[in-house]
Amino acid sequence: MEITTIVVVALAVLVGLSLGLLGGGGSILVVPLLTYIGGLDPREAIATSLFVVGATSLVSLIGHARKGNVRWRTGLIFGAAGMVGAFLGGLAGGYIPGTLLMIAFALMMIATAGAMIRGRKDRDGHSQTHHHPLWRILLDGLVVGAATGLVGAGGGFLVVPALVLLAGLPMTAAVGTSLLVIAMKSFAGLGGYLTSVSLDWPLVAAVTAAAIAGSFVGIRLTSVVPERALRKGFGVFVLLMGAFVLSQELPFPSGPIILGVVVILAAAAAVCLLGLKDRCTLGRSADRQRGEAVLA
Known part of the structure; x- marks a missing residue:
């Protein structure tokens, strides 16, 4: 096994660790x-x-x-639409220049980072069903699936809010159901790519096994590591990574300029969250959301 492969597999454990700790994003x-x-x-x-x-x-x-947090009917309906979009996205992605794909992926990273830093409002109780029409749910699943198939990200930060707002699921059920949706559209997107791309299956198996092993460790650490601080810190890291990818793919001088701007914004967010958390609007919004949930 080459040194590069060993490094990739070792880092895949850290990716899985973040998946286990955060429940998504890694x-x-x-x-x-x-x-x-x-x-x-x-x-x-x-x-x-x-x-x-x-x-x-x-x-x-x-x-x-096993905990009863999966709404199978809703997940299968949303996931079926997502599979169509993901397959079409993967089919198209096989013929799109790599630079454009990486730019699209970097934009997805930045959007993910924003969602993680901003946080989300938990709905632990029973959510009121909004009775959105079926076509709206199918259309949303199709669009989210296309994004997943095109750039290879799970898109959980898009799926969970959609399940809460469109299907009226409580947050715990939305998170569990989103895993079904993500699995369905990920494999559909893979099917689209396999029509034009060949994979190194031993490497795929090694990276997957390492990520799954890391996720088990991460799940065990969830009771030790504060999830909110970790999610926001990881969001800043993903933001920097997205800026790095853009700086590598965009022509000079726009790439370095974007990287510099994002580094400044990430540093400001880190100072706000860590050093000035009592006056930081990012921290106060999450605290206010938790307080509303307790009062409710």
């Missing part, structure tokens, strides 16, 4: 890991990421299903 690092360290073509890296995301989601789904 998969966004698989593509840059395989592209910039593993030396894979962007299309091959995205296809590999889809397999890793799908497999780890299935493993996590088992635990949520």
Whole structure:
């Protein structure tokens, strides 16, 4: 086994660790890991990421299903639409230049980072059903699936809010059900890519096994590490990684300029969250949301 492969597999354990700790978001690092360290073509890296995301989601789904946190009918309907979009996205991605795919992926990273830093409002109780029409749910699943298939990210930060707002699921059920949706559309997107991309299956198996092993460790650490601080810190890191990918793919001088701007913004966010948390609007919004949940 080459040194590069060993490094990639070792770092995949850390990706899985973040997946176990955060319940999502860590998969966004698989593509840059395989592209910039593993030396894979962007299309091959995205296809590999889809397999890793799908497999780890299935493993996590088992635990949520045992707790009764999966709404199978809703997940299958949303996931079916997502599979169509993901397959079409993966089919198109196999013919899109690698640079454009990486730019799209970097934008997805930045959007993910924003969602993680901003936080989300938990709904632990029973959520009121909003009775959105079926076509709206199917359309949303189709669009989210297309994004997943195209850039190889699970898109949990898009799926969970959609399940809460469109399907009226409580947060715990939305998180569990999202794993079913993510697994379905990840494998569908992989199918689209396999029509034009060949994978190094031993590497795929090694990275997947390492990520799953790391996720088990991460799950055990959830009671020790404060989830909110970790999620926001990880969001800043993903933001920096997204800026780095953009700086590598965009022509000079726009790439370095974007990287510099994002570094400044990330540093400001870190200072706000860590040093001035009593006056930081990012921290206060999350605290206010938790207080509203307690009062409710």
